[in-house]
Amino acid sequence: MTNQFIQTALALSIVLFASACQTDRDKSKNNTATTPPTEVKNEASAMSLPYPNTPDEAIARLKEGNARFINDQSAHPNRDDNRKIIQAQKQTPFASIMGCSDSRVPAEIVFDQGLGDLFIVRTAGQAPATASFGSLEFSVAVLGVKVIVVMGHEKCGAVAGAIGTTKLPGHIEDLVNIIRPGVKEYIGKPEKLEEAAKANVLAEVEALKKLDPILAQYVKEGKIKIIPAYYHLETGQVEFL
Numbered sequence: 001m002t003n004q005f006i007q008t009a010l011a012l013s014i015v016l017f018a019s020a021c022q023t024d025r026d027k028s029k030n031n032t033a034t035t036p037p038t039e040v041k042n043e044a045s046a047m048s049l050p051y052p053n054t055p056d057e058a059i060a061r062l063k064e065g066n067a068r069f070i071n072d073q074s075a076h077p078n079r080d081d082n083r084k085i086i087q088a089q090k091q092t093p094f095a096s097i098m099g100c101s102d103s104r105v106p107a108e109i110v111f112d113q114g115l116g117d118l119f120i121v122r123t124a125g126q127a128p129a130t131a132s133f134g135s136l137e138f139s140v141a142v143l144g145v146k147v148i149v150v151m152g153h154e155k156c157g158a159v160a161g162a163i164g165t166t167k168l169p170g171h172i173e174d175l176v177n178i179i180r181p182g183v184k185e186y187i188g189k190p191e192k193l194e195e196a197a198k199a200n201v202l203a204e205v206e207a208l209k210k211l212d213p214i215l216a217q218y219v220k221e222g223k224i225k226i227i228p229a230y231y232h233l234e235t236g237q238v239e240f241l
């Protein structure tokens, strides 16, 4: 295939993807119109934060949000009614988070961000797949995110499974097999779970940096950064590796 053909196919795919998202939004809007809201007003804040213009500004905003969360001073920004209306027209995430499905690691909470701020891809052990790659490429090429954070965490069950020697049932074994190449030196060493989880993150970051045709190009041109992180369950700290 020629480069031109690839570019044309990519552009067409993005248009179709964007159209599908629009259709979903329209459906959602219609559902909302026929269903009265039952949610009680909560602590949603009118606080809004400026959109970061560079990868470093985006990283700084994530670090500031995590510092608020660690200190139990979350500001819950960008969650008021006005934000809902603005984001209904067009989402404007500034960062993508490729994280674990673990229920203790929800990105919007640990980074104290709001509606339309973060584009999230979550699988157990943040195991990458073609669907994850396409999602991240969409967030970069179409939505214009400035940074991709690959975030592992303490006591990750998927990584524990990957370094274990027991065959796991169903598709769980398929999942851990995706993780295994990045943690092979820790297989059979359950006491090395933290080292393995960090090695997994670093391997995933390196793979994304080389991912053609979109992410590798954006990294090379300095338009985005792809960075590793590790979440500590008890303190709430996101450690950037």
Ligand SMILES: [Zn+2]
Binding pocket: 100, 101, 102, 124, 125, 126, 153, 155, 156, 157, 158, 159
């Ligand atoms: Zn996990």
